[in-house]
Amino acid sequence: MALSSNVIGAINFIAMLLSVPVIGTGIWLATEPDNSCVQILQWPVIILGILILVVALAGFIGGFWRIPKLIYFYLVAMLVLIILLAVLVVFIYMVTVRGSGRLAPSRSYLEYRLDDYSGWLRRRVQRSYKWDRIRNCLSSTSMCAELNQTYTSALDFFDARIGPLESGCCKPPTECGYTFINPTYWISPINSAADMDCLQWNNEQTQLCYGCDSCKAGLLANLKKEWRRADIILTITLVALKCVYFVGCCAFRNAKTEDLFRKYKQGYT
Structure with a gap:
């Protein structure tokens, strides 16, 4: 024993x-x-x-x-x-x-759609009272500001392999047709109604695309x-x-x- x-x-x-x-x-x-x-x-x-x-x-x-x-x-x-x-x-x-990323036209980075992910994960970010807290937390980080320090030209940025959060939250979706100034500042086209995320984009550094579905999808990715x-x-x-x-x-x-x-x-x- x-x-x-x-x-x-x-x-x-x-x-x-x-x-x-x-x-x-x-x-x-x-x-x-x-x-x-x-x-x-x-x-x-x-x-x-x-x-x-x-x-x-x-x-x-x-x-x-x-x-x-x-x-x-x-x-x-x-x-x-x-x-x-x-x-x-x-x-x-x-x-x-x-859920997986999709190649954007003439870009090296991937972009993400919220509908590609499981319903259980989507429900964690779709309700406004939940997303408001997450959004405030994400916007308090320096991830988007770091893109401005790393990529100074459009060519460098378009060839970059940025992460899902940076892709979804720090820039407008490619299909919106915005003109690059720097990674977090873009000039709006005459017609930007291709997607609701296009209307959500804001050059204010605390806003950017944190209210976009692409940001939620990037988070889930x-x-x-x-x-x-x-x-x-x-x-x-x-x-x-x-x-x-x-x-x-x-x-x-x-x-x-x-x-x-x-x-x-x-x-x-």
């Missing part, structure tokens, strides 16, 4: 270590400017990682100090957390399976890219956690078998 208890404790120590990439993924998402403005995924991931850490710690203590109640708690609670992590992994994949990276880490952690849990269950079963066999021998002798 002592050897099996040590094995159970060691296995749960590994489970504790596996909570680190989950918590780290949540912290990484929280530090990204777009995710920090939206605040959807990071806290569920961080909380789930902390719960995995706490439950694994309980199993570690129960294994090394031979406390069956803690081991039983670990077996039940960790199974629930593994299921929750699996649900989260599938959910992230499903809401990010749609950025979220998709970051959430997909996070999903890969969570998937690998999920597989490792399932393996550790299975080995832990086997070790606990062996420990119980050894204990019953020892008691049987003592009773027989």
Whole structure:
């Protein structure tokens, strides 16, 4: 039993270590400017990682100090957390399976349309009371001002591979036909009614295209890219956690078998 208890404790120590990439993924998402403005995924991931850490710690203590109640708690609670992590992994994949950028005419950067993304993601940005908060957060960053410092000519800007947020929020859509002055200042054409976003554009540096659907789509494109990276880490952690849990269950079963066999021998002798 002592050897099996040590094995159970060691296995749960590994489970504790596996909570680190989950918590780290949540912290990484929280530090990204777009995710920090939206605040959807990071806290569920961080909380789930902390719960995995706490439950694994309980199993570690129960294994090394031979406390069956803690081991039983670990077996039940960790199974629930593994299921929750699996649900989260599938959910992230499903809401990010749609949506991609489109090449603009005579441009190297991509442009984005809101309708290309999943309905669940669109609902996070379409309601005005939600978008107003996100918009204020995005406009307080320096991402658009940095474009002015980096690209001084139209040719350089049109050949640039700017990110989804910069493409959607810092400039008008290409189809509007605006004339480039600098990345965040454009001259309006005589007729700019090709798209509602064309009417939303404002050269005021705190306005730009932050009210445009293209800005919302650019935000979702950025979220998709970051959430997909996070999903890969969570998937690998999920597989490792399932393996550790299975080995832990086997070790606990062996420990119980050894204990019953020892008691049987003592009773027989």
